[in-house]
Amino acid sequence: MANPLSEILDEYEFLDADDRYRLLIDLGKALEPMPEALKTDATLVRGCSASVWVYPTRLPDGRLHFLADSNAAITKGIIALVLQAVQDRSTAEIGAIDIEGALEPFDLKAQLSSNRTQGIPNMIALIRETAARQV
Numbered sequence: 001m002a003n004p005l006s007e008i009l010d011e012y013e014f015l016d017a018d019d020r021y022r023l024l025i026d027l028g029k030a031l032e033p034m035p036e037a038l039k040t041d042a043t044l045v046r047g048c049s050a051s052v053w054v055y056p057t058r059l060p061d062g063r064l065h066f067l068a069d070s071n072a073a074i075t076k077g078i079i080a081l082v083l084q085a086v087q088d089r090s091t092a093e094i095g096a097i098d099i100e101g102a103l104e105p106f107d108l109k110a111q112l113s114s115n116r117t118q119g120i121p122n123m124i125a126l127i128r129e130t131a132a133r134q135v
Contacts, residue, residue, distance in 0.1 A: 004085045005102050012106060024077025031080050034069040045126055048119025050075040056130045063088050064131060078108065078120060086127055094131035099124045 012023060038055045045052040050072035057065045066083050070076040085102045086094045100121075108120070 004097070005081060005106075008081065008084065009105050021074060024081070025073045026077070027080035027084075028070070028073055028076030028078075031069065031076060031083070032067060034067040038067060039069065045119055045123050047122040048075065050119070052079060052119060052123060054079070054123065054126055054130075056127075056134075058134065059088065062134075063090050064094060064134060066127065075119070079123065081106065082120070082123055082127070086131075091131040091134045094127065099127070 008023075008027070012020060015023060034053060034055065039051075039053045043053040043055045045054055048070075050070050052070045052075060053068060055067045057067065059065050064086070065088050066086065068076075068079045068083060070079055081103060082099060085097055085099050089097070103120070
């Protein structure tokens with residue numbers, strides 16, 4: 001399966017560090033708004049330094065659609081990257097996607113402080129668990 005993030009990566013690779021931050025922030029701003037009522041303890045992703053909420057919904061054809069938000073702009077951009085890889089896909093597709101591999105070329109650990117990236121595995125695990133439960 002091709003990297004679902006390849007278009008964003010093409011742009012990202014040409015940017016310097018400051019512009020990479022701006023791109024991540026812009027991706028976060030472009031996320032579909034998440035209603036405040038969905039930002040609960042049940043949708044909070046554990047282990048993130050910032051508050052991150054992920055709420056899965058099911059489209060009529062069975063594909064998963066995620067609403068997500070964070071109280072930190074860069075973190076919200078990272079969420080947007082993760083969602084770009086899995087948004088509106090079937091549970092089988094989500095299970096087959098190497099999300100970590102798709103994110104690897106962005107080298108987020110080198111770009112961001114460790115406390116900004118420590119929650120990414122938890123976010124990915126939550127998405128995978130959600131997809132597995134929906135089968």
